[in-house]
Amino acid sequence: MREVKAEQIKETIKDLFLKANFEIGSDVLEMLKERKEKEKSEIGQAVLSQIIENDIIASNEKIAMCQDTGYAVVFVELGQEVAIVDGDFNEAINQGVREAYDEGYLRKSVVEEPLFERKNTKDNTPAIVHLDIVPGDKIKIAVTPKGFGSENMSALKMLKPADGIQGVHDFVVETVEKAGPNPCPPIVVGVGIGGTVEKAALIAKKCLLRAVDVHNSDERYARLERAMLEDINKLGIGPAGLGGITTALSVNIEFAPTHIAGLPVVVNICCHAARHAEAII
Ligand code: SF4
Structure with missing residues (x-):
């Protein structure tokens, strides 16, 4: 059994949410550029240019590409030969989200209950976690801050x-x-x-x-x-x-x-x- 510390999961989650909020994927950026060349509307082209410029500034200056920094959604593929030690798996994920949204000055957008008081949880937790148990001794983590x-x-x-x-x-x-x-x-x-x-x-x-x-x-x-x-x-x-x-x-x-x-x-x-x-x- 391979042991992975909860702390390592927390750090990974934190890094991934910071990266996702600051850096648009190269696939999206290249597609935006390609579509700008093909766009027939002048206003459409101008909007695409602004989006591209915004994404480049966000990435260079390490700031959020959008004010809505999203609900923290996490997909985990957990190898069945991994034991998580020295901490709680879910808490490690939530702590990673908490630290990323705090240190990255990312907007906290989660309310603790949806209908009556809608009080902000103030740290963008809890994350939504989708867990799959898979063969092997690795943990694959994919995150997406989902705008509403x-x-x-x-x-x-x-x-x-x-x-x-x-x-x-x-x-x-x-x-x-x-x-x-x-x-x-x-x-x-x-x-x-x-x-x-x-x-x-x-x-x-x-x-x-x-x-x-x-x-x-x-x-x-x-x-x-x-x-x-x-x-x-x-x-x-x-x-x-x-x-x-x-x-x-x-x-x-x-x-x-x-x-x-x-x-x-x-x-x-x-x-x-x-x-x-x-x-x-
Ligand atoms: S949907 Fe939300 S996160 Fe996406 S661009 Fe619009 S405001 Fe930003």
């Missing part, structure tokens, strides 16, 4: 199997159309197809961590990603919702086995601040 302008525009539909490919395609494009400028386009569209309600939502969120220039390895789903992206970019919403052909940078689909009677689909939208970072311990 885009999270609020997400949607679920329990389609019928007979709705088929067209039904899924139309639901995804309609969800983006309804969202309009609210999710801070250009967006990344995560689509979870199959499973149950919660599984579809989970894989929709997880596939937002995939690089924007990588398609699903199953060519059928990759084709659907390209077709949806093309139709989304015909909607005319454009960068910041001010018009143009760059409404989305990518559509990322993940799928899972599902019940014979169902076709669950979840659309989880991410804004242009498509932040994520990962590490292996």
Whole structure:
């Protein structure tokens, strides 16, 4: 059994949230530049230039790329041959979040209860942790600070199997159309197809961590990603919702086995601040 100290997990989480909030991924930055060259709207081009400039300043000066520094979402793949010692696993994650948001001057955006008093927890905890036990003796940690302008525009539909490919395609494009400028386009569209309600939502969120220039390895789903992206970019919403052909940078689909009677689909939208970072311990 390999031992990993809780302190090391805390430090890793802290570093990852700082990195994710300060440094946009090179895949997103390159795609923004590529789309700026292709954008036909002058205002759209200007918005993309500002987003690119903003991302470069944030990275160079180590400041948050957006004032909404997000809900701390953490995906952990924990090797079954790892023992976590000298501390509590969940507390290590929350302490890492606490220290990152404090030291990085990142906005604390979590309320402890959603309906009545909505008091801020003041340290951006608790994190949302998704844990998978996997073979091996490593721990893979991926974090995403999730902005809520885009999270609020997400949607679920329990389609019928007979709705088929067209039904899924139309639901995804309609969800983006309804969202309009609210999710801070250009967006990344995560689509979870199959499973149950919660599984579809989970894989929709997880596939937002995939690089924007990588398609699903199953060519059928990759084709659907390209077709949806093309139709989304015909909607005319454009960068910041001010018009143009760059409404989305990518559509990322993940799928899972599902019940014979169902076709669950979840659309989880991410804004242009498509932040994520990962590490292996
Ligand atoms: S949706 Fe994204 S870009 Fe818009 S305010 Fe929130 S984090 Fe920032």
